[in-house]
Amino acid sequence: MAEILTKMIHRSTFLLPPPTTTGDGSSPTTTYALIILNQRLPRFSPLLWQHAKVRVCADGGANRLFDDMPELCVDGHDVSVIRERYKPDVIKGDMDSIRPDVLNFYRNLGTNIVDNSDDQDTTDLHKCISFIREFVSDDELSNLCILVAGALGGRFDHEMGNVNTLCRFSTTRIVLLSDDCLIQLLPSSRHHEIHIQSSVEGPHCGLIPIGTPCGSSTTTGLQWNLDNTEMKFGGLVSTSNIAKEETVTVRSDSDLLWTISLRKQS
Numbered sequence: 001m002a003e004i005l006t007k008m009i010h011r012s013t014f015l016l017p018p019p020t021t022t023g024d025g026s027s028p029t030t031t032y033a034l035i036i037l038n039q040r041l042p043r044f045s046p047l048l049w050q051h052a053k054v055r056v057c058a059d060g061g062a063n064r065l066f067d068d069m070p071e072l073c074v075d076g077h078d079v080s081v082i083r084e085r086y087k088p089d090v091i092k093g094d095m096d097s098i099r100p101d102v103l104n105f106y107r108n109l110g111t112n113i114v115d116n117s118d119d120q121d122t123t124d125l126h127k128c129i130s131f132i133r134e135f136v137s138d139d140e141l142s143n144l145c146i147l148v149a150g151a152l153g154g155r156f157d158h159e160m161g162n163v164n165t166l167c168r169f170s171t172t173r174i175v176l177l178s179d180d181c182l183i184q185l186l187p188s189s190r191h192h193e194i195h196i197q198s199s200v201e202g203p204h205c206g207l208i209p210i211g212t213p214c215g216s217s218t219t220t221g222l223q224w225n226l227d228n229t230e231m232k233f234g235g236l237v238s239t240s241n242i243a244k245e246e247t248v249t250v251r252s253d254s255d256l257l258w259t260i261s262l263r264k265q266s
């Protein structure tokens with residue numbers, strides 16, 4: 001008899017302005033956390049900031065917040081006003097990339113600075129995710145979604161390290177974002193229903209077996225659907241696919257990476 005797996009629903013509503021009300025109480029709302037990495041901030045970072053309950057800079061990510069956020073906020077406010085408004089809760093990492101002026105600025109604003117220079121075996125992103133998981137309550141953990149800004153593009157070793165954190169924390173919802181696309185892990189232990197926010201994302205998308213070959217994947221809602229299809233590196237992987245319907249469904253016997261393009265005007 002086929003195993004009954006619970007459904008996991010995905011919606012990139014963090015790319016849309018937050019609703020003015022906080023839900024109708026009928027379903028638990030997502031708790032967002034934001035991690036800023038050491039790459040140019042994606043253009044929609046102010047929106048991610050608004051959605052997040054906790055905001056963490058990974059080491060040199062603090063330089064990016066300090067330098068780039070004033071350019072992205074075109075509301076006529078002075079640079080210093082914007083910098084004070086966008087105060088991270090925490091700066092964490094091995095502290096070899098943050099500039100001393102930036103460190104002092106946020107320390108004076110009251111940001112919690114956590115120096116992990118003793119740990120040279122895990123990435124700053126890894127350290128930040130561990131911290132957030134400890135910070136949120138057990139109740140919130142199941143509704144937690146960690147948004148990671150500046151995770152893709154740039155140095156390939158960092159990029160692969162960032163993808164590896166998705167696998168290391170496979171039970172936590174984590175979304176890696178760049179200006180161009182987002183990626184997240186779809187664990188094989190669940191069925192997935194992805195609600196496409198077509199005003200801000202799509203249509204280009206992909207499903208990539210990560211870690212192990214996948215014996216069977218089945219999808220709906222794509223131009224090139226999989227039907228009990230085998231995928232593996234060195235064989236078939238689904239890239240340059242197109243989301244055709246508002247909802248895409250995925251089921252697979254191994255974890256897959258879901259990736260979708262982000263629209264330029266968002």
Ligand SMILES: Nc1ncnc2c1ncn2[C@@H]1O[C@H](COP(=O)(O)OP(=O)(O)OP(=O)(O)O)[C@@H](O)[C@H]1O
Pocket residue numbers: 036037038039058059060061093094096097098123124125126150151152153154155156158159161162
């Ligand atoms: N070019 C990049 N591409 C993708 N991710 C990056 C890039 N640069 C930094 N990051 C991410 O931002 C985090 C913080 O960056 P930072 O430069 O402070 O890290 P680091 O560990 O000091 O790097 P380095 O290897 O340069 O010493 C990294 O752990 C990584 O996740």
Ligand SMILES: Cc1ncc(C[n+]2csc(CCO)c2C)c(N)n1
Pocket residue numbers: 094119120121122123124
């Ligand atoms: C096999 C192996 N490769 C690379 C590193 C180096 N490294 C990995 S994460 C990290 C911290 C970056 O902030 C550093 C320096 C290691 N320790 N072990």
